[in-house]
Amino acid sequence: MAHAPLPLAHRGFGETLRRDAWWLQPLVVLTILSAFVVYATWAAFQNAHYTYGNYLSPFYSPVLFGDPRFAWIGPKPEWWPNLLPFSPALIILPFPGLFRVTCYYYRGAYYKAFWADPPNCAVGEPRNSYLGERHFPLIIQNIHRYFLYIAVLFLLILAHDVWDALWFDNGAGGVRFGIGVGTLVLALNVVLLTCYTLGCHSMRHIVGGFLDQLSRHPVRKKAYDCSSCLNRWHMKWAWMSLFGVAFADLYIRLCSMGVWHDWRIL
Numbered sequence: 079m080a081h082a083p084l085p086l087a088h089r090g091f092g093e094t095l096r097r098d099a100w101w102l103q104p105l106v107v108l109t110i111l112s113a114f115v116v117y118a119t120w121a122a123f124q125n126a127h128y129t130y131g132n133y134l135s136p137f138y139s140p141v142l143f144g145d146p147r148f149a150w151i152g153p154k155p156e157w158w159p160n161l162l163p164f165s166p167a168l169i170i171l172p173f174p175g176l177f178r179v180t181c182y183y184y185r186g187a188y189y190k191a192f193w194a195d196p197p198n199c200a201v202g203e204p205r206n207s208y209l210g211e212r213h214f215p216l217i218i219q220n221i222h223r224y225f226l227y228i229a230v231l232f233l234l235i236l237a238h239d240v241w242d243a244l245w246f247d248n249g250a251g252g253v254r255f256g257i258g259v260g261t262l263v264l265a266l267n268v269v270l271l272t273c274y275t276l277g278c279h280s281m282r283h284i285v286g287g288f289l290d291q292l293s294r295h296p297v298r299k300k301a302y303d304c305s306s307c308l309n310r311w312h313m314k315w316a317w318m319s320l321f322g323v324a325f326a327d328l329y330i331r332l333c334s335m336g337v338w339h340d341w342r343i344l
């Protein structure tokens with residue numbers, strides 16, 4: 079029978095008895111998350127090629143200020159700092175961005191990948207003390223549940239963008255129903271984001287919390303079960319939705335630049 083010698087010996091940074099490639103997973107996480115942050119930041123600063131016909135990139139939706147064809151409120155606001163290049167994406171992207179940054183799954187992944195705390199399970203970490211998330215600054219991560227409310231709002235807006243992506247210019251000043259590859263790309267993005275968001279740990283607390291006996295509330299019990307079911311795949315939804323949202327922006331960008339052609343299915 080396996081046993082651990084007590085008291086536990088302190089391991090130096092990177093010391094471990096593990097023989098598998100424990101460094102591989104944090105390295106992959108580091109590479110993919112860094113690539114996503116670099117691409118999303120670059121795309122957000124472009125302020126161009128974020129629409130193609132009736133398609134709107136999820137990185138820019140909703141457009142609160144800017145292009146009058148899409149802006150909900152008005153043109154570039156007066157209060158925008160002169161030193162900062164204007165882009166509608168810079169106003170809205172922090173909200174879904176912070177929803178992901180404070181996600182319980184991503185926290186576990188990027189704590190390992192970005193600051194090796196610990197580098198992986200049963201691998202020595204680079205410091206002796208452990209403060210956890212009960213102290214500043216990581217206690218701020220508890221704000222996650224509030225970003226969940228905003229994320230649900232974004233889902234509704236993105237679902238409306240999919241609806242808009244079904245109506246194409248008919249060449250006579252009106253619109254007609256249709257489906258393009260871009261419509262499917264935007265719809266898939268919403269499906270993946272929905273599975274990721276509704277399976278959030280905080281969502282389970284919201285739909286199943288504050289009750290003595292959940293089984294006495296069949297509607298909330300059903301919602302709790304659905305959220306729990308999605309939660310079992312939370313890591314997979316997290317990655318798939320990350321790729322989905324980046325690809326939706328890339329697709330619309332490349333179509334708008336004339337690099338890709340948007341095939342019409344209907």
Ligand code: FES
Pocket residue numbers: 177181182183184222274275277278279280281312
């Ligand atoms: Fe991952 Fe809430 S725990 S989105």
